[in-house]
Amino acid sequence: MKKLWYLALAAILGLLAAGSAFAEEKVVTVAHDCTWPPMEFVNEKQELVGYSFDYMDAVAKEAGFKVEHKNVQWDGIFAGLANGQYDVIASSVTVTPERKRQFDFSEPYYEVLQAVALPIDSTATSLDQLKGKTFGAQIGTTGKFALDKHPDVIAKSYDEVGLAFEDLINGRIDGVVCDDPVATQFALLNKDYAKKIKIGFIIPAEQVEEYAFAVNKGNQELVDLLNKGIRAVKEKGIDAQLKAKWFKSAQD
């Protein structure tokens, strides 16, 4: 009987040893809110895909770590990072001073603008011409923050930007504000939507908006690792290939 115990103990120890050998390649858990095409979304085959998925995988390959992707809700994505449910947010997070106070960021990996999607017959070229109109944006995004800076327009916050676009199509709101690649995806590349809406104009920004990977405050080790990967991806021109793959123009 005792022999059996020793055997079991040996087996467990062996497993633990195997486990730690496995863990030598660092596993980093990455959270995405997959409602933000083409950056991160769920495709027709129910797979999680997008520019930031491929970018993150390339970074991981260059910097030598393993990635575990997680699909989470945007509202609460920062709370999950703070609670330690994952290590990194790679979900089109624009670096803002408010976010920088709470979290650390990698080097930026993409530049965006705030685009305003409007009904196709609209002739407006700035928010000033649309006083009193209602605009939708996703909760907690820079699109919503840009709207909040214009008290003349009414801002509505949605859980998903796709629901805001649905309301725009149904004529319940007068426009949607979001990052320009996402606006392009919804307004120009979606055949049903393209007949009804267009990208009206870009909201002028005081400074350039840039996406970066967010990690918990003080996790310098992970920031360094990500930066190493990002630099390699940029040097090798992988980012250009990914841009060509994910950002199609409306003519395609």
Next chain:
Amino acid sequence: MSMNKSSAPRVIEITDGASIPDPRDKNLISAWSLAFVGTILCTAYLCWNDPDAYLEALKSLPGGVLVTFEVTACAILLSLPIGLFTGLGRLSRNRIINLIASTYVEVIRGIPLLVQLFYIYYGLGRLFKVPAIFAAVIAMSVCYGAYMGEVFRSGISAISKGQVEAARSLGFDRRQTMMLVVLPQAWRTILPPVGNEFIAMLKDTSLVSILAVGDILRKGREFASVTFMYFETYTMIALVYLFITLILSRCVSLMEAKLAYYDHK
């Protein structure tokens, strides 16, 4: 209350919604007063201790409280007649009316309110372009109309058959019997569980925040999404909801006590 259940067959037990304090519970420290005082003290202490976080979070909510009340009040007004007609329909001898009412209750009770909200707003949204608040009220009323229908039905069936027989033998027709004899009595039995449904409804309005309606929950979430103070904000949201539902459940219990008084007179 449960002990008296068997001897008081007129009390219908509906267990969802808030817990209604028992009017017979005359102890100084009841669960209700403990929760109520606790809520107020907790809110006051947190706001005093860390005003930058908790007081600011609390300040972001009043606009939402108004919307929550608005949706609840409108949904109550709409769901009461729906519930009454459904309850009567369920008791109707007309087989078609009965079937329609019963099917309505079966279908609505089998679909989660959250799904109903999505269905009415986004699903039917392409056909009926109603504003979000309106869609929220419709969905809540249709859903709670079915729940309320069951309350009305059981309240009406709780009236003893002797009442109906007496009215009928005095020459009242079926309609008069229902309107003049049964319903006025059933009303008293029905009111407390209906009040209970209202409280449940007020809590369920938190679901309408997914339609981008600026209720308490959405106002709080918007605040948290900018400040990242999730713990503080959700604590305040919970306390505000608790405060409101405790007051309402007190009102329902007072109403219940009053009705019980007439009962024993």
